Amino acid sequence: MAESELPNDLNLWIEETADGRLIQATRRPGGARREAWYVDIEKKNGEVEELFLRLDRSLRSETGDPYSSLRETEVYLALQNTSVPVPAIHGVLKSPQAVLSDRIDGDTWFSQIQDPDEQLSVAQDFMHHLAALHRIDPHSLDIPALGSVPTARESALREIDAWENLYQAAQAGPHPLIEFSLRWARQNIPDYEGPVVLVQGDTGPGNFLYAEGKVTTIVDWELAHWSDPMDDIAWLSLRAVQEPFTHLPDRLREYEQLSGHPLDEKRIRFYQIMAELRIAIMGHQEMKHRSSDREVGNGLIFGALHERLLVECLAKSIDLKLDPPKPPLPLETDRSWLYDAALDQIRSVIVPKSEDPFVILRAKGIARILKHLRDADSMGQEFEAQEKADLETLIGEHFEDAAQGQSVLVDRMRDGSLPAQALIHFFYRKAMRRTELVRSASGALAERHYPALF
Known part of the structure; x- marks a missing residue:
């Protein structure tokens, strides 16, 4: 089954829980680890009740994640009669993990x-x-x-x-x-x-x-x-x-x-x-x-x-004090124009012709992936060499490649032989390389830092 659809068993549970007929289920943007769905229920008197579904298709037996929907639901229920505004819960399902609640009016962003x-x-x-x-x-x-x-x-x-x-x-x-x-x-x-x-x-x-x-x-x-x-x-x-x-x-x-x-x-x-x-x-x-x-x-x-x-x-x-490394100049490759062509078609054809917010969100996400791939194609080889050089400087050994250096790094960290300052400098250079590979996809986020507190 496509994950843009709800399983039949889940549809039946929604109808039983809401005491009505499911007439529409629409996936919404966002939700992070859990899917967000608008579900419309036709009641016996003909009125339509608008509800909200959170769905997690992952298996806790595989992830070991204790942060379940059941756990979250206990928090919602505990806050129902407080001044903290939370939606009313209609039902919770253990497998797949799902929570059905009121749909509250309001914007997110x-x-x-x-x-x-x-x-x-x-x-x-x-x-x-x-x-x-x-x-x-x-x-x-x-x-x-x-x-x-x-x-x-x-x-x-x-x-x-x-x-x-x-x-x-x-x-x-x-x-x-x-x-x-x-x-x-x-x-x-x-x-x-x-x-x-x-x-x-x-x-x-x-x-x-x-x-x-x-x-x-x-x-x-x-x-x-x-x-x-x-x-x-x-x-x-x-x-x-x-x-x-x-x-x-x-x-x-x-x-x-x-x-x-x-x-x-x-x-x-x-x-x-x-x-x-x-x-x-x-x-x-x-x-x-x-x-x-x-x-x-x-x-x-x-x-x-x-x-x-x-x-x-x-x-x-x-x-x-951290000093950001100087990024290399992007290099044009034989594939650069293909990334740009795909991005242009998403921007000028696919997004303007789409009306479904979820489809638009995914199209923009695909554009971010393409920008990252374009920049990795352009700068990835140079960054791999920088990574290897940084590992050799940090550990004081020669490596065939960065992967070998990473393996040794883990051992040196676990035996406590590397100073914290040197490690943080290494982590920062690595993080900044990762930032450069998504800079064109990130917009203003690439330059954001924690705001002042006082």
């Missing part, structure tokens, strides 16, 4: 708001809701899937353990930057003994809907857990890189006043690294469980962005 006053109104309203979430006594929330409410240190260790397990379970080969970051995280957990709250994880623009200057609902709670409030502030700053969120220091001062939780830069910086580490591990998982049904083009540009941001955060944690 904060960056599409043109009116500065509306931007400010939406951003301030979101900060009110985030502060309200963090004011809830965690012991008043019934979320068995999250376990008992720990201390902040215990929470950080739980998260590090969970994500290290996911990294190991992926069996996608060693990833030096991830292993370095996991070790750094264990060694740098903040000394914080204050309140622990329910954090959304991955909170901020893109994970709430808005209309008429207000937030209508907050979605995507799959990474929710008990934690230090600064965990969510770190995620908010991360998402503000992707979609600038008005003047962030003003919003954070508002949060501080509304929530009663004082901001702490050192703790925020720690949780920024934790957030970027999670993204790196999710990307590493996809190397083993590759699927052409994902937003592959988006994955290229956001994978490169967040690898660079992770390295920049690690450098900042030890006050290490």
Whole structure:
């Protein structure tokens, strides 16, 4: 079955759960790891009920991922009678993992708001809701899937353990930057003994809907857990890189006043690294469980962005100054015109003639893939030579190729013989090469960094 369609068994479950006849199911853009669907249900009285379906076709037995739809649903249900706006849940299915909920009116992309006053109104309203979430006594929330409410240190260790397990379970080969970051995280957990709250994880623009200057609902709670409030502030700053969120220091001062939780830069910086580490591990998982049904083009540009941001955060944690390498001049190849011709046809024919938002999104994703392939064809050989030279400089040995050097690098890292500063410099040069290979596909994202906090 094409993954642009819903399985028959799932259609039957939707009808039984919604107590009506499924008359239309339309896949929507976005959803990241999980598909997003609009489903229309004709009720017995002839009225049409508009619902929303989140679907994850992956098998937990293969991925080892504890962040299930069932877990997320417990969070939604626990927040139903609070002031935090979340959609009502109609049903949850274990296999395939699916959640059927109300469809809430509102737009997703904060960056599409043109009116500065509306931007400010939406951003301030979101900060009110985030502060309200963090004011809830965690012991008043019934979320068995999250376990008992720990201390902040215990929470950080739980998260590090969970994500290290996911990294190991992926069996996608060693990833030096991830292993370095996991070790750094264990060694740098903040000394914080204050309140622990329910954090959304991955909170901020893109994970709430808005209309008429207000937030209508907050979605995507799959990474929710008990934690230090600064965990969510770190995620908010991360998402503000992707979609600038008005003047962030003003919003954070508002949060501080509304929530009663004082901001702490050192703790925020720690949780920024934790957030970027999670993204790196999710990307590493996809190397083993590759699927052409994902937003592959988006994955290229956001994978490169967040690898660079992770390295920049690690450098900042030890006050290490990074000097970007000079990229090589792009070379024209015999295939360059073919990439350009395909891109021109997508831009001038396919997208203008398409009306389905999902098709348009995929066409733009294909364009990003083609831009990356064009640039890899142009600069890839030079970057391979640079990688080999950097590994030889770092380790002090000669290698036949970069792959051999990477293998030795993992061994040297694990025995602790390479200094942190030298490793971070190496990771940065590597991340910048990856950035160059998606620069033309990334637009402004290629130059984005974390916004100021204060």
